[in-house]
Amino acid sequence: MVTPDVALVTGVFTRKSIERIAHEAFKLAMSRRKKVTIVHKANVIRLAFGLFRDICYETGKKYYPEVKVEDVLIDAMAARLVRRAGDFDVIVTENLFGDILSDLAGELAGSLGLSPSLNTNGKQAMAQAAHGSAPDIAGQDLANPTSMLLSAVMLLQ
Template identity: 55%
Template sequence: MASSNSMHLIVLPGDGIGPEITAAAVAVLEAASDRFDLGLRLEHDIAGYASLERHGTTVRGELLEKVRAADGLVLGPMSTFDYTDESKGGVNPSMFFRKNLDLFANVRPARTYPGVPHHAAQDFDLVVVRENTEGFYADRNMESGGSEILVTPDVCISMRRITRACCERIARAAFRLAAARKRHVSIVHKANVLKIGDGIFIEECRKVAAEFPEVVVDDFIIDAMCAHVVRAPARFDVIVTTNMFGDILSDLTAELSGSLGLGGSVNAGTRYAMAQAAHGSAPDIAGQDRANPFSLILSTAQLLDWHADRLGSATFAAASRAIEAAVEEAVAAGESTPDVGGHFGTAATGAGIAQRVRAMAGTA
């Protein structure tokens, strides 16, 4: 385990725009390490198409062991939809690491930025905390095989796994986060239909809530919640929900903020965490210096904050805040890609954020 003044990260650039935005994020991480004396050690490797071409698989077994020997992972966007045949090496890297490292909490902030047009009725700042290891995900419910069964060529059965242990730990992650924010947790479910599974989820969330009397708690059915966040997103702080609902809701809230490219994402567990952009690999603009790197940059800030919380390090927490502040300043100054109102390319955007982080004063 790393000390409070060091951190070892594995960096996997990914597919499509992945190498471009990962390079920008690495520049920012290196700037943060220099400015705050973090002692970051970045070890570069490959996954995705580059690994498939070189090694015959998108994720090598030895790569997992390398990540386990580190403190965390920066994963660039992967063309996961194209990886359809695991027998031919087409393993989904995101799923692979989430499952094998037990990254049970997908934490997805969504907020508006001054000067960036958005789709919500008002400015907002919220976080979706999504359970990441079970639910309606056929690739992570079983010890062996998947949880979708083709009964006949015309009949499929999809099974959802819900456990009290997983519900309890995602609820705890949400309430701990809310206690440090605006002290409000909204439980999102479909217990009117999925009475047993979502009933268990609500029960475990309420049990954890009893330990946080200062946090206000309410709950919403998922379809109603989608309407509420469109109509009045500012009323929400931390939203906790199961895997599939969280996947959908976090994309909705990120897009409401103005762009998926403004939403960070960290997949966190007890021992490991993975920074991962909230969007895909966008092969149509790959190599054109047009991709917005903010999502991955903000994800790395979350990764540093996770490390800070795990080790009780004020220095790593300060570095995380500095990156977030630098992004906000860059957006306001138009030093960003055109999709969020700026006039920079990918590389220049990353370099500008790095420069701002190096110039940060009085943050540590």
């Protein structure tokens, strides 16, 4: 809080972290349909998201030339994901946009309760269900374990 009426939000984008996530995205794409979509907001936040977009492209071109790469602005991506989710293979973005898009994709698949989640830094990993605590069904023995089971599968992979 700069003042009681002003809060600042900052993000840190480093070449090392961007390259790490880009490699993961491209490696995954190599085992799938060989297509990566970079999601960003470089039209407004030029330096940070421009760096993210550019390093993802560099990583793909240098190490994974057979993978098709496109980039899409986050607002357009949300609309495209709703209209044509099947057009996408691997989506790479930063944390905030990834959190929003993964919840959207979970709902498109039928429920957040079906969405797996994995957090990793390359040395450690933690699997968790993508959904929250579901207080609307608490105590009713209605929980669906699909998300947790799929998360465990991702952890083992």
